[in-house]
Amino acid sequence: MRPPSCDRVPQxxxxxxxxxxxxxxxVDLAIERHVGRKEPYYASGGTVFxxxxxxxxxxPTLVGTGGVFTYNPYAHRxxxxxxxxxxxYDVLRPEAPSIVLDRNYILYSIGLLADSHPxxxxxxxxxxxxxxxxxxxxxxxxxIEIPATHSHGAGHECC
Numbered sequence: 001m002r003p004p005s006c007d008r009v010p011q012x013x014x015x016x017x018x019x020x021x022x023x024x025x026x027v028d029l030a031i032e033r034h035v036g037r038k039e040p041y042y043a044s045g046g047t048v049f050x051x052x053x054x055x056x057x058x059x060p061t062l063v064g065t066g067g068v069f070t071y072n073p074y075a076h077r078x079x080x081x082x083x084x085x086x087x088x089y090d091v092l093r094p095e096a097p098s099i100v101l102d103r104n105y106i107l108y109s110i111g112l113l114a115d116s117h118p119x120x121x122x123x124x125x126x127x128x129x130x131x132x133x134x135x136x137x138x139x140x141x142x143x144i145e146i147p148a149t150h151s152h153g154a155g156h157e158c159c
Contacts, residue, residue, distance in 0.1 A: 009067070009071055010071075010072070016072055016073060016074065017074070019068060019072055020068070020072050020074040020075075020077065020078050023068040023072070023078045024077070024078045024080075024081040025081070027064075027078055027079060027081040027082050028081040028082070031056075031081070031082040031093055031094075032091065032093075034054070034056070035053060035054060035055075035056045035091060035092045035093050036051055036052055036053025036054045036055050036056070036092040037051070037052050037053060037090050037091055037092060038050070038051055038052075038089070038090045038092065039051075039052050039090070049090075051092070053092070054092070055092040056092055056093060056094050057084065057092050057093065057094060057095045058094075058095070059094035059097050060097055060098065061097050061098050061099075061100055062079050062082050062094060062097045062098075062099055062100070063100045063101075063102055063107060063129065064076075064078065064079045064099070064100070064101050064102065065101075065102035065105065065107045065108075066102075066105075069101050069102065069103065070101075070102075070103045070105075075101050076099050076101065079099045079101075080099070082094060082097070083095070083096070083097065100129045102129055104128065106124065106128045106129065107129070109124065110124050110125050110129075
């Protein structure tokens with residue numbers, strides 16, 4: 001699959017890594033904004049933690065859709081930013097979700113069908129996204145690593 005305009009898509013390893021780093025920061029920020037937290041409340045009996053917002057720790061799946069998830073060879077690592085950080089017990093991020101990459105831009109149609117035909121939408125999700133596209137649980141990985149042998153010659157899968 002080749003992007004419509006290669007001048008807007010990274011062509012070199014360092015560009016893919018830079019793009020992935022920016023996207024990973026965006027995923028981290030987006031998840032941080034949407035998940036709940038455990039906030040301390042100081043009571044007479046001691047400190048207790050109250051949940052504020054949604055507890056998304058049991059979220060089973062994170063879906064990546066869009067250009068960076070279609071063309072970047074580190075797409076699964078980008079979504080790893082959504083996984084719970086071990087040092088942050090107060091933020092209720094997903095703990096062990098599976099990572100699904102929507103490389104065919106099918107998620108929008110699932111959303112359009114969800115209200116009127118939920119069974120069909122679920123079947124498309126299972127057939128087109130989960131089957132064969134699940135990367136699997138991704139532990140909260142640190143930096144994105146670029147393999148020394150990765151190159152982007154003609155016919156390469158990601159561009």
